[in-house]
Amino acid sequence: MRGWPVAAYWVVIVVDFASAIFGLLSPAQLIVPMVAAYVVARYGPRRQLWLTAIPVVPFVVLWLANDGPAWDAAMLVGIYGSCLLLGVTVADRRSYRQAKEELARASERNRIARELHDIVAHNLAVMVALADGAVASAATPERSTDLMAKVSTTGRQALSEVRQLVGLLREDSRSADLDGLVDQVRAAGLHVTLTRTGDAPRLGPGVELTIYRIVQEALTNTMKHAGPDATATVRVHYDVAAVEVEVVDDGAGRAAEESASGHGLTGIRERVAAYGGSVDAGPRADGGWRVNARLTVPS
Numbered sequence: 001m002r003g004w005p006v007a008a009y010w011v012v013i014v015v016d017f018a019s020a021i022f023g024l025l026s027p028a029q030l031i032v033p034m035v036a037a038y039v040v041a042r043y044g045p046r047r048q049l050w051l052t053a054i055p056v057v058p059f060v061v062l063w064l065a066n067d068g069p070a071w072d073a074a075m076l077v078g079i080y081g082s083c084l085l086l087g088v089t090v091a092d093r094r095s096y097r098q099a100k101e102e103l104a105r106a107s108e109r110n111r112i113a114r115e116l117h118d119i120v121a122h123n124l125a126v127m128v129a130l131a132d133g134a135v136a137s138a139a140t141p142e143r144s145t146d147l148m149a150k151v152s153t154t155g156r157q158a159l160s161e162v163r164q165l166v167g168l169l170r171e172d173s174r175s176a177d178l179d180g181l182v183d184q185v186r187a188a189g190l191h192v193t194l195t196r197t198g199d200a201p202r203l204g205p206g207v208e209l210t211i212y213r214i215v216q217e218a219l220t221n222t223m224k225h226a227g228p229d230a231t232a233t234v235r236v237h238y239d240v241a242a243v244e245v246e247v248v249d250d251g252a253g254r255a256a257e258e259s260a261s262g263h264g265l266t267g268i269r270e271r272v273a274a275y276g277g278s279v280d281a282g283p284r285a286d287g288g289w290r291v292n293a294r295l296t297v298p299s
Contacts, residue, residue: 005044012036013055034083041087114267122220126154129188191231198238210271218247218291226251243295250288
């Protein structure tokens with residue numbers, strides 16, 4: 001009946017009426033049409049649902065014409081309508097669940113895309129900075145060799161993170177190592193200061209990873225746009241109900257519009273919004289760029 005609910009319904013109705021005409025009466029003649037009506041409401045196209053009322057009208061008319069109790073007819077119509085309503089409700093709940101599952105899958109795909117963007121963009125920026133430094137230090141073989149070794153290390157780290165993301169498709173709190181991130185950026189030539197204030201509450205891996213990605217994206221943009229002599233300050237402040245993350249650089253703030261509209265900052269806003277927070281990013285009045293994010297700590 002699921003494959004052809006409307007056709008099955010009409011077969012049941014025809015058999016039911018034929019049985020009544022030939023005097024073959026049984027409780028099944030009332031129950032089976034109701035079950036068939038439920039199946040139409042549950043699996044059939046909604047636009048054809050009204051057709052299920054067609055056989056009910058002549059049945060009620062004949063029932064009343066033969067002095068059948070009006071209360072019995074009303075009860076029958078009520079039960080029949082309840083079967084239709086139950087089928088529609090179950091179908092709607094199933095559609096809602098499917099839509100919710102599809103939304104969850106789309107959200108997961110977006111999360112994975114953001115993770116890949118953050119990993120690739122940050123590590124490529126570090127590798128480019130290291131390679132530029134190696135070229136500039138060509139006259140000093142030891143320095144050049146050291147920088148190229150760091151390029152290799154950064155590349156391997158990026159590959160490891162990508163494999164981890166694609167292989168596990170889950171957040172890993174081990175990635176949320178701010179000190180390691182800052183050390184990596186310093187090795188690429190950017191002077192970075194990291195300060196933490198307040199008493200850090202117990203944070204879940206999702207919040208820790210969000211903080212990490214905010215800092216990573218902000219420092220990546222600093223290396224891309226702030227100029228060769230820029231410095232950056234990362235400040236993380238903890239309190240009982242929230243975490244505030246601020247990354248400030250003193251560069252020229254070049255390509256401000258490009259930075260503000262890129263996928264990285266969009267990803268930051270989406271991540272922070274998931275924790276009921278807000279993001280403020282833009283050029284500073286005295287030069288440079290500032291990213292400030294505030295996340296609500298789940299209780």
